[in-house]
Amino acid sequence: MAQLEIRNVTRRFGDLLALDDVCLKIETGEFFTLLGPSGCGKTTLLRMIAGFDAPDSGQILLDGKDLADTPPEKRPVHTVFQSYALFPHMTVAENITFALRMGHFTQSEISARLHASIEQMRLTGKTCKYPHELSGGEKQRVALARSLIKRPGLLLLDESLAALDARLREEVQVELINLQSELGITFVFVTHAQTEALALSHRIAVMNQGRLEQVDEPSKLYGFPRNRFVAGFVGHINQLGAQVLESTPGRLRLSVPGMGDIVAPAQASSLTGQAGIFSIRPEQVRIGIHDELAGLKNHFSGKIQSVLYQGDVSVYRTKLADGVIIEALLPNSAPGRARLFEIDDTVKIGWRHDAGIFFHD
Numbered sequence: 001m002a003q004l005e006i007r008n009v010t011r012r013f014g015d016l017l018a019l020d021d022v023c024l025k026i027e028t029g030e031f032f033t034l035l036g037p038s039g040c041g042k043t044t045l046l047r048m049i050a051g052f053d054a055p056d057s058g059q060i061l062l063d064g065k066d067l068a069d070t071p072p073e074k075r076p077v078h079t080v081f082q083s084y085a086l087f088p089h090m091t092v093a094e095n096i097t098f099a100l101r102m103g104h105f106t107q108s109e110i111s112a113r114l115h116a117s118i119e120q121m122r123l124t125g126k127t128c129k130y131p132h133e134l135s136g137g138e139k140q141r142v143a144l145a146r147s148l149i150k151r152p153g154l155l156l157l158d159e160s161l162a163a164l165d166a167r168l169r170e171e172v173q174v175e176l177i178n179l180q181s182e183l184g185i186t187f188v189f190v191t192h193a194q195t196e197a198l199a200l201s202h203r204i205a206v207m208n209q210g211r212l213e214q215v216d217e218p219s220k221l222y223g224f225p226r227n228r229f230v231a232g233f234v235g236h237i238n239q240l241g242a243q244v245l246e247s248t249p250g251r252l253r254l255s256v257p258g259m260g261d262i263v264a265p266a267q268a269s270s271l272t273g274q275a276g277i278f279s280i281r282p283e284q285v286r287i288g289i290h291d292e293l294a295g296l297k298n299h300f301s302g303k304i305q306s307v308l309y310q311g312d313v314s315v316y317r318t319k320l321a322d323g324v325i326i327e328a329l330l331p332n333s334a335p336g337r338a339r340l341f342e343i344d345d346t347v348k349i350g351w352r353h354d355a356g357i358f359f360h361d
């Protein structure tokens with residue numbers, strides 16, 4: 001049995017369908033992420049799991065039990081908000097033990113749990129400090145410690161890392177992964193940042209306008225997006241309007257305006273004459289100067305239009321004769337060399353016959 005089951009949950013705010021028949025099963029010990037653009041319904045779903053809001057229809061079950069009549073404080077669930085919401089006038093120790101001091105816990109139980117938590121969260125020496133005396137990462141750890149002190153079965157994290165700068169965010173991500181696997185507590189993590197979702201999660205649910213588009217492991221989501229929205233939202237991708245010229249087992253021949261014919265892997269349901277979008281990841285596109293790409297089924301001539309140097313990799317935008325622009329991402333493995341190709345270089349680009357995905361309309 002799944003630990004948490006969302007069963008056909010729908011929620012309307014006036015005319016707005018914030019959640020549209022959402023079904024999900026989350027297993028014990030999973031690091032599960034709800035990923036989607038701002039306004040797609042992530043917080044709304046999280047608030048219902050926590051009990052701050054209720055579905056118009058559908059059910060939320062925890063360990064098989066419908067939560068409809070369980071008030072938030074009775075649910076074995078805790079939420080960490082984006083702002084951490086630490087009490088500014090309380091010390092680290094007081095913040096962490098707040099929930100215990102409100103409950104029926106003995107002084108010795110409170111001390112024991114605080115001690116263990118301080119050690120686990122590497123907050124030794126910080127117990128008497130106030131939130132304004134802490135770094136962003138320490139505040140984050142105090143917020144987590146406070147959430148975990150009552151040992152909830154389920155931790156909900158709503159954009160919890162959004163306020164951190166890039167470097168610290170990466171550090172906290174690693175901590176969060178370690179902490180989650182150590183504790184074995186189920187995390188339901190909400191983010192609009194796809195790289196964060198890919199880095200942290202066992203599984204990800206991609207949401208769009210109140211609906212679930214795909215639920216999968218990160219590498220499946222990235223490698224086998226089920227539709228155009230997921231392909232475009234998770235990672236970067238080139239998207240080209242295309243039409244099926246020929247559909248044979250395992251292979252499609254597509255016509256792409258401005259490029260001519262290309263060969264693509266077959267989608268089970270694609271028929272001759274169908275229109276749609278051919279999508280290919282920038283790291284699947286290769287660039288050559290001479291005829292080193294001639295062995296590839298798909299190759300085209302163009303000119304480098306722009307180069308975006310990113311240190312470890314560079315993104316090259318190549319303009320083909322008819323104006324189509326294709327992005328390629330190449331590693332910068334030779335140190336000290338900013339770019340492999342220069343703007344206005346005449347190049348060939350190409351990709352393998354089995355690269356890319358066609359999504360019909």
Ligand SMILES: Nc1ncnc2c1ncn2[C@@H]1O[C@H](COP(=O)(O)OP(=O)(O)O)[C@@H](O)[C@H]1O
Binds near residue numbers: 016037
């Ligand atoms: N209490 C509310 N009243 C009216 N509209 C709301 C309310 N809460 C959320 N919404 C709307 O529902 C949609 C989903 O919101 P939300 O769940 O906060 O999105 P996300 O967390 O994915 O950014 C948004 O369009 C938002 O404006």
Ligand SMILES: [Mg+2]
Binds near residue numbers: 042043044
């Ligand atoms: Mg939100």
